[in-house]
Amino acid sequence: MIYVPGGRTTTRPWTDTEAVFRQESHFFYLTGVEEPDHHLLLDVERRHATLLIPDYGADHALWSGPPPTCASVQERYAPDAVAVATADTIKRLLDGAQPAQLLVLPGTDLAALPDAWRERARQDESAAAPLLQTAFAEARIIKNAGEQALLRRAGAVSAAAHVALMQGVRGCATEREAQALFEYECFRHDAPIQAYTPIVAAGRAGAVLHYTKNTAPLPRNSDDLLLVDAGAEVSCYAADITRTYPLSGRFTGLYKTTYEIVLETQKAVLAALKPGVAWEAMHTLALQTTAAGLQRAGLVRADVAVDELMAHDIPALFLPHGLGHAIGLDVHDAGGYPKGTPRIDRPSYRYLRMRRDLQAGMAVTVEPGCYFVDAILDAALANPDQARYLVADRVAQFRREVGGVRIEDDVLITDTGYENLTAGVPKEMAEIEALMAQ
Ligand SMILES: [Mn+2]
Structure with a gap:
């Protein structure tokens, strides 16, 4: 399985002033999603992509308007599945699939992963990271x-x-x-x-x-x-x-x-x-x-x-x-x-x-x-x-x-x-x- 988090909302230090957001390129390449705080789990064997959307809180409607729903995201980006990115959801997806390896790019922010899977990703990182980097490089160098x-x-x-x-x-x-x-x-x-x-x-x-x-x-x-x-x-x-x-x-x-x-x-x-x-x-x-x-x-x-x-x-x-x-x-x-x-x-x-x-x-x-x-x-x-x-x-x-x-x-x-x-x-x-x- 491959785990790719999208870019996260960042703020100026000690303030709630949000920086201008621009999606992380690998994540955008795979998903087309321009909004922050999403994640992607790719099950390579099953050829199945799960897009995880942020757990938009009640405040979102007040400050940013009505939040997208799983259904609206599904319609717009057409992944195989959409779920809300809670700790429980991610744990259930990973435990359920029990991948032999959890591939991540070096330097990936693993904060959203359950503890046990964070360790797994770290162990797998050194061996598999070059493979994943090469895959991205070879795919992205040719433009469709x-x-x-x-x-x-x-x-x-x-x-x-x-x-x-x-x-x-x-x-x-x-x-x-x-x-x-x-x-x-x-x-x-x-x-x-x-x-x-x-x-x-x-x-x-x-x-x-x-x-x-x-x-x-x-x-x-x-x-x-x-x-x-x-x-x-x-x-x-x-x-x-x-x-x-x-x-x-x-x-x-x-x-x-x-x-x-x-x-x-x-x-x-x-x-x-x-x-x-x-x-x-x-x-x-x-x-x-x-x-x-x-x-x-x-x-x-x-x-x-x-x-x-x-x-x-x-x-x-x-x-x-x-x-x-x-x-x-x-x-x-x-x-x-x-x-x-x-x-x-x-x-x-x-x-x-x-x-x-x-x-x-x-x-x-x-x-x-x-x-x-x-x-x-x-x-x-x-x-x-x-x-x-x-x-x-x-x-x-x-x-x-x-x-x-x-x-x-x-x-x-x-x-x-x-x-x-x-x-x-x-x-x-x-x-x-x-x-x-x-
Ligand atoms: Mn130039």
Whole structure:
């Protein structure tokens, strides 16, 4: 038997102020239930699912309205059985089935289980937990038609919010105001929960990969870039989109040069996506394309073969993160590394979030970037083995102005290639300029 509790209602410490609830992803995957304090018991042998609903007290009707009944829950979610999650009910169900094993994921909250079964679950946890984790990973990595539809909607809503922000950003005084405009558009489209904290980074802040402070003023009429990495979720399914564009509405100078490198890299990867391709090969392609772009921009010595630059991890100085990741119920979705697949312990591959051969039904992000990170560049310039490949003057010139560029789309792998789920927001420079001029 498998026991999976859903997410629980939580409050701020020492208060009764409830935190915003978002269902735990594995539980949602199995049940579709978005409300807190439910549990699931799956009898694997009997292929029988019992959904346990909270023991709604008399107060519920007063503060939250009439509570759902077993019958209404049965009708809505269609499990094999519905029961109220009292200690007695759970004990009766487990004692009655007498499972040979009670499987739980590591770290599962076992508080609702009867004492004897809590001990059983703990004993079984070490042996069986990897099995259950693998089952979730392998199931969730391939998206069925219903999941694909939700990802499509999350992508479309988030793309529309990016478009609205491109059109309105020049009226925003701060990064926070730009964030507010993005979230307003998501709310307006009935997607009130962000899949992650938006990154709204102006100028050099674009070099901070997970910048979420979002408090700096936005300079008026500056050619400086704004990097916006934000996506809403729809029924718990995420979008993850990044666009980078000039606050002035015109791509110019070194900003434009940097943008061209990233756009070309993203296009090269997109053109190569299809089932059977190894994700780390796509990452390699991104690094190689970036290397050629860096050479053309004069940042890296042009008289050296790309392979030699790769061997010395030079492109990774500018593209220091992985090409992308699985996306689904979680923005960095379950199943990136199948059981037994190790990480590649090399600077160019260290932060790769996925190592798999692509299959139809997988959803992944494609998000190359080019950044000028002081800590990375200073270390490289101090390391003769890397410094000899860099054009120091040119690097200094870029890092004075440019923070970073990232272009990120979400794609669904199909039998013949891919479907871009976030194509609703432009990335060609002329298209962005036209949109911002409206
Ligand atoms: Mn991402």
